[in-house]
Amino acid sequence: PTEGGTLRVLCTTYPVYLFTTAVTEGVDGVQVDLLVQGQISCLHDYTLTVGDMKKLEGADVVALNGAGMEEFMEDALASSSAPVIDCSEGVDLLEGEGHVHQDGEEDDDHGHFDPHYWMDPENMEQMVYNIRDGLSQADPEHAGEYEENAAEQAGLLHTWDDALQDMIQEAEENAGVEISGLITFHDGFRYFAEAFDLPLLASIEEEEGSEASAKEINEIAGLVKEYSLPVIFTEVNGSDATAQAIARETGCAVAQLSMCMDGPEEGTLSDYYTVLADNVTAVVNGFAGEEVIR
Numbered sequence: 001p002t003e004g005g006t007l008r009v010l011c012t013t014y015p016v017y018l019f020t021t022a023v024t025e026g027v028d029g030v031q032v033d034l035l036v037q038g039q040i041s042c043l044h045d046y047t048l049t050v051g052d053m054k055k056l057e058g059a060d061v062v063a064l065n066g067a068g069m070e071e072f073m074e075d076a077l078a079s080s081s082a083p084v085i086d087c088s089e090g091v092d093l094l095e096g097e098g099h100v101h102q103d104g105e106e107d108d109d110h111g112h113f114d115p116h117y118w119m120d121p122e123n124m125e126q127m128v129y130n131i132r133d134g135l136s137q138a139d140p141e142h143a144g145e146y147e148e149n150a151a152e153q154a155g156l157l158h159t160w161d162d163a164l165q166d167m168i169q170e171a172e173e174n175a176g177v178e179i180s181g182l183i184t185f186h187d188g189f190r191y192f193a194e195a196f197d198l199p200l201l202a203s204i205e206e207e208e209g210s211e212a213s214a215k216e217i218n219e220i221a222g223l224v225k226e227y228s229l230p231v232i233f234t235e236v237n238g239s240d241a242t243a244q245a246i247a248r249e250t251g252c253a254v255a256q257l258s259m260c261m262d263g264p265e266e267g268t269l270s271d272y273y274t275v276l277a278d279n280v281t282a283v284v285n286g287f288a289g290e291e292v293i294r
Helices: 014-023 050-057 071-078 121-138 140-174 190-195 214-226 241-250 269-288
Strands: 007-011 030-034 061-064 084-086 182-185 200-203 231-235 253-257
Touching (some): 007 014, 007 121, 014 030, 014 140, 061 121, 121 190, 140 269, 190 200, 200 214, 231 241, 231 269
Parallel strands (some): 007 030, 007 061, 061 084, 182 231
């Protein structure tokens, strides 16, 4: 810990911030800050501000999402002397799919792996342990407290994962809801789909201002018809122009899913569960065509 005995931990993304806040709960002399704030669903085009650079300079520890998410700050990190916690360490990552742009050019701006691993609660247990280990190294005096908090969070994650699986199972068994396949307008829902055994038919990364081509709209509309999909999904902070065009053509509904990339500054871990539960609810109710989960 630095001046005044405060250990300043800077977290790059909201999920990392929520989990770091949970692991440091009740520990004296630790201040947790969030770098990327505001309504953002992805960091592809994020640029560090002067304020961000100041936060980075003042940090004693930097906690990253990792998996290639923080490409935008590689240079800034290289010139920082703060130890870095890579929260993706040891997580079973999915291969990245690259982005196909409107001109058909594919770019691999996310690098090799899909970085949205926090959308699967099982992966978050590993994140919790990575945060615990990194903080214990930077602040050995409080290692016991970090250990205790981390164990409690891991237990919660198990409970939540089970609860979410149950929500889907009950809807399928008791309400006869058939989830025939997800089409999402953000490429970040692969881990979420895998975590809850939801077939992902297509994930379309739609950047603001670059709407899908007529050919793509036809292809997606074709999938909606082929699988008789009652609903397709956009990302809360993303664009929904293409989804609305497909809805007009096929009569399906458009519902929203969240990537948990922003939320209350006084956020707690239960905000993470709320996002996942809201997503599961949106999927189940969307396929049911009515509210079967409230």
